[in-house]
Amino acid sequence: MPVDQFMAEFFGQNIVYLLLAVFIIICVMAGVRIVPQSEKFVVERLGRLQSVLGPGINFIVPFLDRVRHQVSILERQLPPMTQDAITSDNVLVQVETSVFYRIIEPEKTVYRIRDVDAAISTTVAGIVRSEIGRMELDQVQANRSRLIEAVRDQVSQQVDDWGIEVTRAEILDVNLDQATRAAMLQQLNAERARRAQVTEAEGKKRAVELQADADLYAAEQEAKARRVLADAEAYATQVVAGAIAENGLEAAQYQVALKQVEAISKMGAGQGNQTVVLPANALDAFADAFKMLKGR
Structure with missing residues (x-):
């Protein structure tokens, strides 16, 4: 067999296999679709919706199916x-x-x-x-x-x-x-002014109430002090009355003399009183008081 004829037959047979291999590779490439995680593919077959491909490896029919839309599913x-x-x-x-x-x-x-x-x-x-x-x-x-x-x-x-x-x-x-x-700002300012006035009025009212409470408390304390003083004086009067009942006139004279001594002492203790004028019988009052005190 001539060499030229052999080479022609060899290449003729191999070209068919080569074309077949190329066709298979093209079909595989056309039929395999790898979809990213963030997308979905919409597949049409002859113009009609065929399927929706999710993330990963997917297979379609080559030359019949076609990916028409690649849609992102991200927010x-x-x-x-x-x-x-x-x-x-x-x-x-x-x-x-x-x-x-x-x-x-x-x-x-x-x-x-x-x-x-x-x-x-x-x-x-x-x-x-x-x-x-x-x-x-x-x-x-x-x-x-x-x-x-x-x-x-x-x-x-x-x-x-x-x-x-x-x-x-x-x-x-x-x-x-x-x-x-502008209208809302005016209304807001008016509301703030009203609240300030209300707060001020409430403060004044509270101050008056507190002052009234303080005055009432002071009056109550003064009344209590007066009652205590009155009780003490009443008790002293009772004691004096008892002493007079027991000792007669001497006890009464002793109390009178004691009061005179106290009055003279207060006169001498007053401010600006450097000279004390005493009545003629003042010394007698002191003497009477001491005599009675000794006699007791």
Whole structure:
């Protein structure tokens, strides 16, 4: 067999095997899909939804199945949104909100809604306006947690058909127009002034009450002291009366002389009294007192 003919037959047979091997490799590469942990792949077969591939190694039918969408399942945050709303007491407020969500069913998200972020933003704006329209301004400021919970629950219900889970909704800020702010500031200042006046009045009232209590206590103590003094004088009188009853006139004269001595002593102890003028019988009073004291 000629060499040229042999080489032609050899390469002819091997090229078929080579092409077959290349085809098998292409099929394997086309049929194997490795999905990252943070994504899901949506597979179509001839234009129709076939399956959703989860993280890991997956197999599809080469040339028939095609990965049309690679969807991230990580949590996403919508940019902060600001929308106007009117409270039940006709106050215009600007509410800034932010929503966090993640895609849990990619087949619903890619086939039922075109722009997920815009759809959620519109839904949140409508819910916020509706909820704030049921509240007064003071309730909006005081019950922000209740408003957040209402927004999250209603958004979750409305986006359920889109394969989305709302993980968190936040009310970042509630702003008022300038006129309303000025009116609220004026009201706040008036309230502070009223509280200051009430506090001052209560302080004065308390001071008067304490002074009255102090005066009453002083009067009670003075009355008690007078009663004690009166009791002491009554007791002394009783003692003197008993002594007079026992000793007669001498005891009475002794008490009179003693009182005279005490009176003269007080006169001499007074301030600025350097000269004491005594009556003529003053010395007799001293003598009588000493005599009676000896006689006792």
